[in-house]
Amino acid sequence: MKYDFDRMIDRKGTYSIKHDHAARGMPEDVIPMWVADMDFQAAPCITEAIENRIRHGIFGYSVPDSGYFDTLCGWFERRFAWKTEREWIAQTPGVVNSLYIAIRALTAPDDGVVVQQPVYNPFWYAIRDTGRRLVNNELVYYGGRYGIDFDDFEEKIKGAKLFILCSPHNPTSRVWTREELFKMGEICLRHGVPIISDEIHQDIVYPDKRHHMLASLDERFADITVTCTAPSKTFNLAGLQLSNIIIPNEGLRGRFKQEYKRSGLNEPGVIGLTACKAAYDGGEGWLEELLAYLGGNFAMLHEFLCAKLPKVRLVEPEGTYLAWIDFSGLGYTDQELNDLMRDKARLWLNSGVTYGAGGAGFQRMNLGCPRSVLSEALKRLESAFGG
Numbered sequence: 390m391k392y393d394f395d396r397m398i399d400r401k402g403t404y405s406i407k408h409d410h411a412a413r414g415m416p417e418d419v420i421p422m423w424v425a426d427m428d429f430q431a432a433p434c435i436t437e438a439i440e441n442r443i444r445h446g447i448f449g450y451s452v453p454d455s456g457y458f459d460t461l462c463g464w465f466e467r468r469f470a471w472k473t474e475r476e477w478i479a480q481t482p483g484v485v486n487s488l489y490i491a492i493r494a495l496t497a498p499d500d501g502v503v504v505q506q507p508v509y510n511p512f513w514y515a516i517r518d519t520g521r522r523l524v525n526n527e528l529v530y531y532g533g534r535y536g537i538d539f540d541d542f543e544e545k546i547k548g549a550k551l552f553i554l555c556s557p558h559n560p561t562s563r564v565w566t567r568e569e570l571f572k573m574g575e576i577c578l579r580h581g582v583p584i585i586s587d588e589i590h591q592d593i594v595y596p597d598k599r600h601h602m603l604a605s606l607d608e609r610f611a612d613i614t615v616t617c618t619a620p621s622k623t624f625n626l627a628g629l630q631l632s633n634i635i636i637p638n639e640g641l642r643g644r645f646k647q648e649y650k651r652s653g654l655n656e657p658g659v660i661g662l663t664a665c666k667a668a669y670d671g672g673e674g675w676l677e678e679l680l681a682y683l684g685g686n687f688a689m690l691h692e693f694l695c696a697k698l699p700k701v702r703l704v705e706p707e708g709t710y711l712a713w714i715d716f717s718g719l720g721y722t723d724q725e726l727n728d729l730m731r732d733k734a735r736l737w738l739n740s741g742v743t744y745g746a747g748g749a750g751f752q753r754m755n756l757g758c759p760r761s762v763l764s765e766a767l768k769r770l771e772s773a774f775g776g
């Protein structure tokens with residue numbers, strides 16, 4: 390390997406949400422494996438680009454240039470066979486704030502918005518905070534895998550004005566197949582419901598799986614879809630606050646941009662732009678090694694659970710670096726499980742109930758860490774829950 394993902398780097402005192410224990414009432418010695426950023430340094434090509442830009446020393450208002458858009462469009466075409474146009478793409482400080490903007494832009498108060506729980510919780514915080522109505526098409530968990538109840542999906546879409554898709558899906562790690570995406574897209578078209586497709590995890594996909602950008606599958610889907618992308622999960626750049634939102638339909642794009650302005654937001658930050666371009670220009674080799682490393686972490690977790698905690702089940706990882714683990718076989722309540730995880734195992738995971746209906750009994754564990762950290766975490770799991 391050219392890049393060293395085994396290297397331990399102390400993140401304390403770096404304004405890290407993930408590692409700032411005391412501020413969140415966590416014991417000092419817990420291992421933080423919760424919020425979705427990784428404990429790896431960014432690819433050298435990104436750090437070098439940022440260093441060069443910093444050496445320039447002038448940090449005025451910024452705007453992406455044509456080279457930036459060429460790089461972005463190149464990434465989507467090369468990796469996902471989607472030909473995008475620069476006019477379709479807007480920069481925002483993050484996918485979550487883009488969800489808020491898109492919900493406000495595309496719906497009215499009290500309108501129904503469909504999500505698929507258990508799902509990334511800011512989806513429904515955004516629905517709640519904007520005064521819209523949450524409509525849940527709960528995922529089906531069967532035989533250790535998640536799927537979609539399409540009859541229920543269509544019923545829910547009929548009564549809604551917007552669908553927020555998580556693709557790949559956090560926390561279940563599903564990478565939706567072409568067929569599943571087509572079915573969802575056709576149903577939304579049939580009922581005139583636009584889609585926000587949050588594809589922030591699009592690059593973190595494991596062998597034998599392929600991520601399809603929903604809008605790339607059919608021009609009719611592209612015409613009703615707001616696609617949210619960012620280099621932040623893939624390249625561990627969340628603190629730089631830059632995402633790229635792709636909206637081919639001019640009408641939808643106009644409404645999104647107007648709402649963006651109305652929210653008082655303006656130009657993207659220059660360091661985020663610099664990092665994004667460098668990542669998509671030169672980060673592919675790093676990404677391939679990262680995927681292999683994360684795959685190794687998942688394999689280690691899987692082997693450990695089979696050998697030491699056979700009643701605890703890892704949902705088969707298809708994408709993301711977030712392991713979705715079913716602890717229900719141990720028979721604890723969620724409160725008991727959370728307390729044991731923190732006080733006995735000394736691990737800081739995300740409780741499954743955070744993700745809404747269907748999350749009870751599960752925990753989400755962030756595997757974006759050196760293997761030695763994971764190894765220690767597994768020892769702690771065994772001493773807390775084994776025997």
Ligand SMILES: Cc1ncc(COP(=O)(O)O)c(C=O)c1O
Pocket residue numbers: 425482483484485486509555559587589590619621627632
């Ligand atoms: C599905 C999904 N969307 C959005 C985000 C956060 O995006 P941002 O940091 O750009 O707001 C996350 C972070 O975990 C996520 O999992």
